[in-house]
Structures are given as structure tokens and as C-alpha cells.
Amino acid sequence: MSGTGEMAVPAGPGGEVGTGAASGSSPQPAGDREYLMTTYPDPPVTFVQGVGAYLIDVSGKRYLDFFSGIAVTSLGHAHPAVTEAISAQAARLSHVSNLFGNIQAAPLAAKIDALIGDGTPAGGRVFFANSGAEANECAIKLARKWGGGERWRIVSTTGSFHGRTLATWSATGKSEALEAFRPLPAGFEHIPYDDLEALKAAVPAGDVAGFIVEPIQGENGIVEPSPGYLAAARAVCAEAGVLFISDEVQSGLGRTGRWFGFQRSDLAPDIVTMAKALGNGFPIGACWARAEVADRFVPGDHGSTYGGQPLACAAAMATLKAMEEMNAPEKAASAGARLAEALEGVPGVVRVRGKGLLLGVVLDGDYSATAASLALARGLVVNPVRPETIRLSPPLVITDGEIDSGCEILAAAIGQARSDADGA
Numbered sequence: 001m002s003g004t005g006e007m008a009v010p011a012g013p014g015g016e017v018g019t020g021a022a023s024g025s026s027p028q029p030a031g032d033r034e035y036l037m038t039t040y041p042d043p044p045v046t047f048v049q050g051v052g053a054y055l056i057d058v059s060g061k062r063y064l065d066f067f068s069g070i071a072v073t074s075l076g077h078a079h080p081a082v083t084e085a086i087s088a089q090a091a092r093l094s095h096v097s098n099l100f101g102n103i104q105a106a107p108l109a110a111k112i113d114a115l116i117g118d119g120t121p122a123g124g125r126v127f128f129a130n131s132g133a134e135a136n137e138c139a140i141k142l143a144r145k146w147g148g149g150e151r152w153r154i155v156s157t158t159g160s161f162h163g164r165t166l167a168t169w170s171a172t173g174k175s176e177a178l179e180a181f182r183p184l185p186a187g188f189e190h191i192p193y194d195d196l197e198a199l200k201a202a203v204p205a206g207d208v209a210g211f212i213v214e215p216i217q218g219e220n221g222i223v224e225p226s227p228g229y230l231a232a233a234r235a236v237c238a239e240a241g242v243l244f245i246s247d248e249v250q251s252g253l254g255r256t257g258r259w260f261g262f263q264r265s266d267l268a269p270d271i272v273t274m275a276k277a278l279g280n281g282f283p284i285g286a287c288w289a290r291a292e293v294a295d296r297f298v299p300g301d302h303g304s305t306y307g308g309q310p311l312a313c314a315a316a317m318a319t320l321k322a323m324e325e326m327n328a329p330e331k332a333a334s335a336g337a338r339l340a341e342a343l344e345g346v347p348g349v350v351r352v353r354g355k356g357l358l359l360g361v362v363l364d365g366d367y368s369a370t371a372a373s374l375a376l377a378r379g380l381v382v383n384p385v386r387p388e389t390i391r392l393s394p395p396l397v398i399t400d401g402e403i404d405s406g407c408e409i410l411a412a413a414i415g416q417a418r419s420d421a422d423g424a
Helices: 080-092 105-116 132-147 167-172 177-179 196-205 231-238 260-267 310-327 329-344 368-378 400-423
Strands: 047-051 054-057 063-064 124-129 153-157 189-190 206-214 243-247 270-275 285-290 348-353 359-363 383-386 391-392
Touching: 063 080, 063 400, 080 260, 080 310, 105 124, 124 132, 132 153, 132 167, 132 206, 132 243, 132 260, 132 270, 132 285, 153 196, 153 348, 196 206, 196 231, 206 231, 231 243, 310 329, 329 348, 329 359, 329 400, 359 400, 368 383, 368 391, 368 400, 391 400
Parallel strands: 153 189, 153 206, 206 243, 243 270
Antiparallel strands: 047 054, 054 063, 124 285, 270 285, 348 359, 359 391, 383 391
């Protein structure tokens, strides 16, 4: 079965996308949640199956998925190549300690290195983790080890998101979210995003080890820097002897129209982190670094019980091969252009920002949550990432027909939410 064509979606009581019982009104049963920590609100919908760009809930209703689990299932749900790779590897060997070798990790690292080089080996090394936060944690530790004790501070940007461990939470540029967890680890400074002068003032202090930045800020509402900013920031870091760390957890692996977001700026980072789409839903993250930086780690400096285990690596290798076969960056660029164009003329939409299939639909009021809920009731999954912004990150296998259908649903939801807001 092709990963880029239409995929058969099992029929259910909900009928076609957008029909069936409304799902935005009351939560569907998701089992007894009494024993779960309340780190997330009660879910409005409980999904039990996914195929391609579609999700199916407990009642059998189908939804177009324009969120992909936060840009994770870039090949869509239940992609046959990834499913086969996971099944075959699980039947052979699912886990072995990193004190021993497995035949999946090294080829995957080589594949990632080649993608970092946009088709040519980049000459780096990879550490495998289980998530984006862990990949960024590795980057922070590596930068400090490279700094040799004299350089240890990490500079990041306001509005950024780098993870929820204590270190990556400290690097995250959301001051209001940090207050509940103070005292936080020392050595983190936040400067305004897209402010080159602020970076020039921050890095020459002599104790800065690294500058970590998202090529496109995802959790801040799909915010792009000015043209030339990232390349200039890379040059500032190089001059100051500071490592340039590109956080590609959300923007990487084809989603923005290039394999990695930094490639849009024609620069070479010292460290690149990734996760989300890497396993198409199977938990895996990776931290790539230039060899001379990576070699500062010695055995015992860092590790992960599950990092690089054969099952995760098999899923990731199958994912990357399928992405290469479909030319994922080109598909994201063309599909994203169609999606953005269809939404830019919708009443209530101020603009659509982002690149490829990582887009933010900016509304003319703070009603994104209402619009997203109405879209969900109509059979479309989107994310109200900010009060005025809806985040869209559909699977890269999305078809033109699915884009058009999703845009119709979203336009109707925005129209109703806007009308409700005006009448309030």
C-alpha cells in the first residue's frame, strides 16, 4: 500500500467525516481516569483507531487529523511500512542493554547524519533517546561538557519550548510556566526571539556554552524569525565560540519543506535535536552533534536504558525510508501551500504563518479554543495553540481532497466561533 495515496478508512456508525454524534459537547469515556495524574484535562474524544489521515473514536465516528499528535504521525496512522517493521522486529528482539550492540542503531544514526547533510554525510554522531525533551537534555549536557567547566550557561529565547524536564523546562522561554517549579537549575538565560542584538549582547560573556533555538517556534503559535536571523545568529555564535543548537523536535524531518528547519537558512549547526516524527508514533528521539563536539562525551557521561533499542530504531528507519521514498519535504511544501492558500481568504483569518505543513492560523480574536472545539464536533482535529492561533500539522501523506475537506470544516467552525464571539 502506498504511503502517499488514499487509504481505506473503516466505516463506522459516525458515517462520513463530519457526521455522527457531536464530540465537542461532552467527554467520551476513556476508562477510569481516577488513577491517572491530572497533568492533562479530561479528553473530549477517545480515539481507538487511526488509518492514514483519519482517526476513529469509540462511537465509530471518523475525523480528519490535522494535528498528527503534535506533528508526530507524519506518515499518517498505521502506516504499513512502519507497522511491518515494528511487528517484524518485535518478533525477533525488542530490547537489549546498550552495554551490548544491536544491528538497528548504527544504520539509523548514519541515515540521520545523511539527512542532516541534506543527502551528504555531515560527519556527526548521534545519541538516541526516547523523546524530544531527552534529546534536548542531551544537547544541554553535551554543551556543558564541551565547555569544560568554564562555559556552562545556556542561552535560549522567550516564547520557546524545549521540554518538561527540569533542565529543558528551565531553557523554555515561558516565564509564567516556570514559577511553580522554582528553584530551577541555574545557568539559563532567555533573550527575545528574532533579536540579533540581544544575542550579540548575551554570548560574549565567556561562560556561555550554547544557544538553543527553534527554527520555527511551535508552542508559541508557529512563529518564524525574520529572514537571515538564523544564519546571522549562527555567525554570532561561531565568532563567540558558542555552540549553535537547532531544536528540530517539531520542525524537523520534512515538515517545513526541508528535512530540517535550519536548512532553510543554509547554515550548519553544532548540535541538532529531533524526535516527534522520527518514529511516526513510536517513542524515539535523537541528538546529533558534530564529531568534535560529540567526542567530548565519554562512556558514563550520558545514557538511556531504552535509547537506541532495536524496536524503536526499526520503527524510525522504516519511517525515514518511507519519507525518502515519498520525498517528504517536497510533499510538505506543496501540500502546505495548498492548505495555506485555502485558509487565507476565510473570514476571521488574519494570516497563515509557518512553512510546509507546520502552520499557524491567526484569527481576528481570541476564540481559537471555541473554533477548535466546533471543528472537532464536525470531524476535524486541530489545536488551539494560543488564544488567537490554531496550529495545523497534518500528516505529510495528506491528499488534496483531504486538505479541501478539512478546510471546509475549519472555515465553518471559525465562522460559527467568530459569530458566537461577536454576539457574546
